[in-house]
Amino acid sequence: MNKEQLKNLDMWFNEEQHELIIQELTKTALDKLEYELTGHLARAYNNVGQYGKAIILLSGVRDEGETDSLWHYRLGYAYYYAGREEEALRYFENAYRLDPTDEQAKMFIQSIGDILGENQGMQNTVVDEEALLPFRWVAHASSVSLILNAGSYKNEVFAGRIDEGFEGNGYDWGSLAAVFIDEVMPDLEGRVHFDPEADMFCAYSEDGESLKQFALGFKAACEDDVLIRDLFSRSELD
Incomplete structure (x- = not known):
């Protein structure tokens, strides 16, 4: 790995051009990639929703990754969005143990704790999860969430205002969802809330039916x- 290549990888990541990272790094046979480049490629796969590929790639460098908090985080991330929360929890806990300043790992640990402790009340809200994809419906102990991996959907819409600073990140999705609530479903004001991160959009509610109404309406609007x-x-x- 040379400095120019690493500079390009960082630039493409910041510009959310994850496919360019994949194209660049898959020019080399995967078993010949240096450990750090393997991490870059796995992160890119995570960011385009190819979680299975990220899991396989990271599992192949397990010996080097065991003491690396970032390796554990990326593997936890892949398992989480692949719907394998129990496996994800172990890796996020390891990431947080190795790096107690990792607030993202801590957030995922808390979220998974809620998911695994979900109660029957939230399960009573029946949702066609396939119809919501790429949004992901998650039931917690006392609330429900709608989650989207930012950068994986409708990028062309955000690109229209890139000169104003919009990137299609989680905060931009939050701004868009707020306009949708205000203009299309104002009755949900105060019942559906947003808690976006840079790489993730999240809407949540303690009322499963309200979030279901928002989720279906917002997905239809996006289409x-x-x-x-x-x-x-x-x-x-924002």
């Missing part, structure tokens, strides 16, 4: 290109 672009035109940069 209507004219409507979603119109709503986004009034989104404000």
Whole structure:
């Protein structure tokens, strides 16, 4: 690995051009990749939703990764979004043990604790999860969440205002969702809340039916290109 290659990888990551990272790093046979480059490639696979590939890749460098908090975090991330929360929890706990300053790992540990302790009340909200993809429906102990891996959906909409600073990150999705609530489903104001991160959009509610109503409506709006672009035109940069 040379400095110029690493500079390009970091630049593409910051610009959310994860496919370029994959194209660059898969020019080399995977079993010939240096450990650090393997981590970059796994992160790129995670960011484009190819969690199975990330799991396989990271598992292949387990011996080197056992003492690396970032390796544990990336593997936990892949397992989490692949719907394998119990396996994800172990890796996030290891990441946090190795790096107690890792607030993202801590957040995932708490989220998974909620998921694994989900109660029957939230399970009573029946949702066609396939219809919501790529959004992910998650039931917690006393609430439900709708989660999206930022950068994996509708990038072309956000690209229309990139000169204003929009990137399609979790905060930008939060701004778009707020306009949707205000203009399309104002009755959900105060019942559906947003808690985005840089790489993740999250809507949540203690009322499963309210979040279900939002989730179905928002996904339908996203699939209507004219409507979603119109709503986004009034989104404000966070």
